[in-house]
Amino acid sequence: MFSKEKFQDFLAKLNTGYTPYVLILVHIMIGAIWVYSSPRSNVAFVVFISSLLTLYGLNTNKIFKLSAGLILALVVMPVLGVRNIFYLEIMFQISVFAALSLGLNIVIGFAGLLDLGYVAFYAVGAYLWGFFGSQQFYAIPYAPGIQPSDLPFLLPGDMFYLFIFIAIIVAALTGILLGLPVLRLRGDYLAIVTLGFGEVIRVLANNLDKPWNLTNGPQGITPVQRPTMPQFAVDGFNNFFGGIIGHTVSKADVYNVFFYLLALLVIVTIIQVVSRLNDSKIGRAWTAIREDETAAIAMGIPLVQMKLAAFATGASFAGAMGVLMAASRTFVSPESFSFMQSIGVLTMVILGGTGSIPGVILGAATVTVLNLQILQGFSLYLSQLRQSDAVIPIINFAWKNLSTQLDPAKYQRLLFGAILILMMIFRPAGLIPAARRQRELAADDEE
Amino acid sequence: MALLQAIDVTKRFGGLTAVNKMNFELKKGEIVSVIGPNGAGKTTFFNTLTGLYRPEEGKILFNGTSLIGLRPDQIAARGIARTFQNIRLFGNMSVIENVLVGMHFHLKQNMVSAILRFDSFKKEELEAEACAYELIKYVGIDTSLSNELAKNLPYGGQRRVEIARALAADPQLLLLDEPAAGMNPQETEEVTNLFRRIRDEKEITILLIEHDMRVVMRISERISVMDYGEKIAEGSPAQIRSNSHVIEAYLGRGAVAGQHEEMVK
Ligand SMILES: Nc1ncnc2c1ncn2[C@@H]1O[C@H](COP(=O)(O)OP(=O)(O)OP(=O)(O)O)[C@@H](O)[C@H]1O
Ligand SMILES: [Mg+2]
Numbered sequence: 001m002f003s004k005e006k007f008q009d010f011l012a013k014l015n016t017g018y019t020p021y022v023l024i025l026v027h028i029m030i031g032a033i034w035v036y037s038s039p040r041s042n043v044a045f046v047v048f049i050s051s052l053l054t055l056y057g058l059n060t061n062k063i064f065k066l067s068a069g070l071i072l073a074l075v076v077m078p079v080l081g082v083r084n085i086f087y088l089e090i091m092f093q094i095s096v097f098a099a100l101s102l103g104l105n106i107v108i109g110f111a112g113l114l115d116l117g118y119v120a121f122y123a124v125g126a127y128l129w130g131f132f133g134s135q136q137f138y139a140i141p142y143a144p145g146i147q148p149s150d151l152p153f154l155l156p157g158d159m160f161y162l163f164i165f166i167a168i169i170v171a172a173l174t175g176i177l178l179g180l181p182v183l184r185l186r187g188d189y190l191a192i193v194t195l196g197f198g199e200v201i202r203v204l205a206n207n208l209d210k211p212w213n214l215t216n217g218p219q220g221i222t223p224v225q226r227p228t229m230p231q232f233a234v235d236g237f238n239n240f241f242g243g244i245i246g247h248t249v250s251k252a253d254v255y256n257v258f259f260y261l262l263a264l265l266v267i268v269t270i271i272q273v274v275s276r277l278n279d280s281k282i283g284r285a286w287t288a289i290r291e292d293e294t295a296a297i298a299m300g301i302p303l304v305q306m307k308l309a310a311f312a313t314g315a316s317f318a319g320a321m322g323v324l325m326a327a328s329r330t331f332v333s334p335e336s337f338s339f340m341q342s343i344g345v346l347t348m349v350i351l352g353g354t355g356s357i358p359g360v361i362l363g364a365a366t367v368t369v370l371n372l373q374i375l376q377g378f379s380l381y382l383s384q385l386r387q388s389d390a391v392i393p394i395i396n397f398a399w400k401n402l403s404t405q406l407d408p409a410k411y412q413r414l415l416f417g418a419i420l421i422l423m424m425i426f427r428p429a430g431l432i433p434a435a436r437r438q439r440e441l442a443a444d445d446e447e
Numbered sequence: 448m449a450l451l452q453a454i455d456v457t458k459r460f461g462g463l464t465a466v467n468k469m470n471f472e473l474k475k476g477e478i479v480s481v482i483g484p485n486g487a488g489k490t491t492f493f494n495t496l497t498g499l500y501r502p503e504e505g506k507i508l509f510n511g512t513s514l515i516g517l518r519p520d521q522i523a524a525r526g527i528a529r530t531f532q533n534i535r536l537f538g539n540m541s542v543i544e545n546v547l548v549g550m551h552f553h554l555k556q557n558m559v560s561a562i563l564r565f566d567s568f569k570k571e572e573l574e575a576e577a578c579a580y581e582l583i584k585y586v587g588i589d590t591s592l593s594n595e596l597a598k599n600l601p602y603g604g605q606r607r608v609e610i611a612r613a614l615a616a617d618p619q620l621l622l623l624d625e626p627a628a629g630m631n632p633q634e635t636e637e638v639t640n641l642f643r644r645i646r647d648e649k650e651i652t653i654l655l656i657e658h659d660m661r662v663v664m665r666i667s668e669r670i671s672v673m674d675y676g677e678k679i680a681e682g683s684p685a686q687i688r689s690n691s692h693v694i695e696a697y698l699g700r701g702a703v704a705g706q707h708e709e710m711v712k
Contacts, residue, residue: 273562280561280568281547281554284540288548291537298497298531300523300552300616309558436541438594441580 020058024068027051032076039084042377046369048080056358073264078257079241082249088256090372092328095263096321098364101348102270102357103317108346109355109434110283111310112290113183114191116342117198121315123337124174125167125322127205130221130332131214133160144209144217157225164266164323171319172312179311183304186293198342205334220333224326229255259328266324267361270317275357277313279437286310287355340413344371347416350423353430362431367419371412378408448511450475450652451496451620456505458488458495458676465491466502467676473620478646478653480663482687483673484697489656490532492673493622497529498522509620524552528618530609532625532656538598542588542608545597546579549615582611587637603634610638614645621645623655627662635659639666664688672696 014023031048038044055068081088100122107115131137135151142148182193209217234254242248249257277283285306288296297303326332344367352363385399392399423430451473458466465488473479481489494500496507498519507514514522528549537545554575560568584590586607592600597608606626613621623642627635639662645651657663663670663684670687672680674696680687687693 276562276564277558280572281551281556282558282561284544284548285551287540287544288537291539292535294499295531295535295537296548297519298499298523298529298535299549299612300520301548302518302520313558436539436544436594436596439541439543439576441543441576441590441593 015059020060021064024051024054024058024060027054028068028072028076032080035080035087036083039080039087042373045087045090045373049365049369052365053362074261078260079244081260082241082245082253082257085253085256088260090368092256092260092263093372094365094368095260095267096325097345097348097368098267098361099263099270099317099321100345101352101360101364102267102274103314104345105314105349105355105357105360106274106277106286106310107314108349109360110278110286110290111307112286113307113310114187114194115311115314116191116195116339116346117178117201118194118314118318118345119337119339119341120178120198120201121171121174121318122322122325122341123201123205123334124171124315125319126326126332126336127215127221127322128167128170128319129160129163129323129326130224132163133157133225133327134221134223136214136216136221139216140212140214142213144213144219147213153225155225158227160225160227160323160327164320167319167323168316169319171322172316174319175311175313175315176308179308183307183311195339195342198337198339202334202337202339205337215334218334220331220335222331224330224332226255226327226330229258233258255328259324263321263324266320271357271361273313278357282306282309290355340416343416344412347419351419351431353432353434355434356430356432359430359432359434366431367416370415375408375411375415382406382408449473449508450510451654452506452508453492453496454506454508456492456495456502456507458491458500458502464676466495469505469673469676469678471671471678473652473654475619475652476646476650477668478642478655478666479669479671480667481654481656481671481673482658482660482663482697483679487673488676489673490624491676493529493624493656496522496622497527520552523616523618526617526619527622528613528616528620529622530606530613530624530626532628534602534605534609536597536605536608536612539596541594542583542597542600543576543579543593545608546582546611546615547575549612550575550579550617553617579611579615582614583608586611586614586641603630606630606638607641610641610645614649614651618651620652620654623653623657625656625658627657627659635662638662642666 014020028048028051031044031051034041034044035048052069052072055065055072077091078088081091100118103121104115104118107113107118132155133153135147135153137154138151139147178194178197182190182197185193205215206218208215215221229251234249234251237254237257238249285296285301288299288301289303289306293303325336348363348367349360350363351366352361353359382402386402386404388399390399391397449472451471453469453471456466456469456471457464467488469492481492483489491500495502496514498514498517498521502515509522509525509527514525517525537548540548554571556568556571580590580593583593588600588604588607588611592604597605600608606629610623610626626642627638630638642653642655643666646653667684670682670684671678672687672690672693679692679696680690682690
């Protein structure tokens, strides 16, 4: 018989000695080779990217984890990515959403403040560079659509790097500005007010094309500059990786690699910042506030100050990622900052595990992959079926009669809703529940 | 000079006057109990002292300066720490983290030093951890439970963690709201001794609300009795035991004579 204990024994055995090393390497190899040989396969990509999970979860030493992770992120991924640029796009999006989730996680997961307008801070970052990194400054007197096309750019593209830092500060200040009046509110009230704030920012972006054209309205601002990419970087990349990639990589594709790496750098920084803050009096104060506000304030924690700190820190991550997003897209528009985006990030946090750093990253990756790959893959599959003569047996339904309204890619909301409901019922603590740090305390004097 | 002085403190909830013109004084180093029937206003009085409620009238002076209008965290930083009648631990934090939270305003670290992990930060964290560990031991919790989530501890253990957390703030005055509630006789005995040690060794003044008369009579140097928001009596345990107002307030309402004996024991 196949008993649960036996299965657990088996799993434990897989996770001791050299076995996990072998498993990880095999997983990476299979994934990488598969993606390499069929660069359009969604399944291959999911197998490949889940090797990060094996790497994270299995019991190996730190040096192995780190070096395998580095090679995966810095060599394997870029190489596979330029063979199908869509993968780099997914990785970029995962990083962006992981950053947003980590930021929202500070507010919701650590401090327990339900913020439904979080995406507003992302918009602040994006529009900041969208405005200063484009021709928009000189387009202010012109209504959308009638500005001359030969306007100069306000700032050189390389100011982008500076604006990442400026966005961190501006978004943090926006967070404080929002926080000051609303942080007296608790729970549902706070959620509603932040939801409203998120919408206000979006509506502002939508309507600030008059009386002065600051945001170019619903059309959005384009082109937004990217930092310069020197030719030697493109040549260098080609010289180094050209052999395995199999074709010359264009400058546009090297930009994709560049933004992927930059997003990775930001996300690694954010992870460090979050885990260090979490393991300090600040993180403890946040969690204390989440657990019991009254007890926290009675123990000397200044509630408003600490909540503002949570809001500001969370917002700053979104601000930085906003700049990155605006530059990588060369485009910002209000629709990227809808309420659905806030809900999407919330879904990632809840799916992964509120308060859990590895959890929310996994949540961000899962939802992004589901959204961009699985749903769209289904859409593609359905539309192929529609064009074929295939028939569903028994009920005798011809696929080509299926309404074109049925497009899984449009079922994002259903997906978010289903994830939220299922998680609440079956795993409220998330895929990787938050765990408290185990301190190695001085062994007690023998008694 | 009195450590704590409450003058004509009044706290109302709508039409209900929960604390009525309460006058109260506490000297440094005392152990004083506040007793009174359910709903007498004891907890409300504590809450006004610690800034959770703002009294409608009256003055509260701590070391001669007014506490009125200060936020609870500011009052905590002035040196008043407390526990709660219905235990309010941070349930999903470990025992030692609960105690560390108590040290919040003593720790000098800030966001920058925490993110950059300066040596001063690491040193401070290690010291804080060692100190928290000592406190856990001090209040009589098995130190192997340090990493356990607070909510997983038995009731008596949770009450002790709350006391350790309050001590972590290094207060001058410790307010304990029914610290022995729900404890068995042996645990009650242990915490009673703990309170005396806290006062003797750490020189912390203690004000406690307690229904368990064995604790009150054994430990208090002075007892204040509240009923309907007012102080109806004050004095040494012997005086209180024989005070007719107290007996009436406590037992008068439909009490049988036997309970009096119980109380006096
Ligand atoms: N937040 C509040 N809002 C309204 N009424 C309150 C509030 N807190 C306490 N009360 C009321 O004030 C009165 C005093 O309550 P309090 O909790 O101070 O009594 P207590 O002496 O601590 O009683 P117990 O021994 O049961 O703990 C009670 O009538 C109570 O219902
Ligand atoms: Mg009470």
